Amino acid sequence: MARNFTPTIVNPDGSRTIHVHRYCNGCNRNIGDVTDAEMDASIAGLSLPDVREECGCIPLKTPVMGATCTFGSGKTVWEIVKVNHNQDGTIKDLHLSKYLGDGYTNRWAQVSEIRNLKAQTLRVSLATILALREEAEKAAKKVQDTIRSKARPGQLMEIVGNTNSTLANYAHVYAIHLEDVAKEAEAQS
Numbered sequence: 001m002a003r004n005f006t007p008t009i010v011n012p013d014g015s016r017t018i019h020v021h022r023y024c025n026g027c028n029r030n031i032g033d034v035t036d037a038e039m040d041a042s043i044a045g046l047s048l049p050d051v052r053e054e055c056g057c058i059p060l061k062t063p064v065m066g067a068t069c070t071f072g073s074g075k076t077v078w079e080i081v082k083v084n085h086n087q088d089g090t091i092k093d094l095h096l097s098k099y100l101g102d103g104y105t106n107r108w109a110q111v112s113e114i115r116n117l118k119a120q121t122l123r124v125s126l127a128t129i130l131a132l133r134e135e136a137e138k139a140a141k142k143v144q145d146t147i148r149s150k151a152r153p154g155q156l157m158e159i160v161g162n163t164n165s166t167l168a169n170y171a172h173v174y175a176i177h178l179e180d181v182a183k184e185a186e187a188q189s
């Protein structure tokens with residue numbers, strides 16, 4: 001699972017919307033936005049789910065979105081951007097994209113073909129960026145459609161407001177991703 005790192009948002013009226021982040025139960029690292037299930041558990045006073053495998057403090061056994069791996073005997077490192085499941089819940093195949101690459105090269109792989117599975121190290125994975133990009137495109141398209149349908153100013157402003165926060169979130173999270181990619185690339189060189 002890949003998480004967002006939603007910042008505290010300052011609303012037009014000056015109030016702030018705070019997004020709670022989850023800290024790893026193994027190493028106390030900030031691993032991103034809290035999930036609904038974690039929030040519910042916290043409010044109910046229950047213990048939070050174990051996130052050590054997601055964080056990477058304990059070895060990863062199952063391929064998950066945002067994790068990295070190599071393919072066959074190759075040395076190229078890939079990020080898992082999508083995990084497809086069969087109806088019985090087992091993994092059908094994996095969609096990979098070159099790790100820290102710029103061109104978003106795509107390849108499909110079977111679980112048996114991947115090696116060196118490692119937990120996500122970037123705060124924001126490419127998988128998250130791809131999902132947010134799709135959301136941002138949809139939001140922008142909605143504004144275009146609304147204008148085309150000659151919507152009244154009030155209705156239009158409401159949609160513009162919603163779109164603004166979607167686009168701002170995408171831009172913000174994308175910036176964090178690029179920052180991490182640059183840092184990681186530097187560490188590897």
Ligand SMILES: [Zn+2]
Nearest residue numbers: 024027055057
């Ligand atoms: Zn940890």
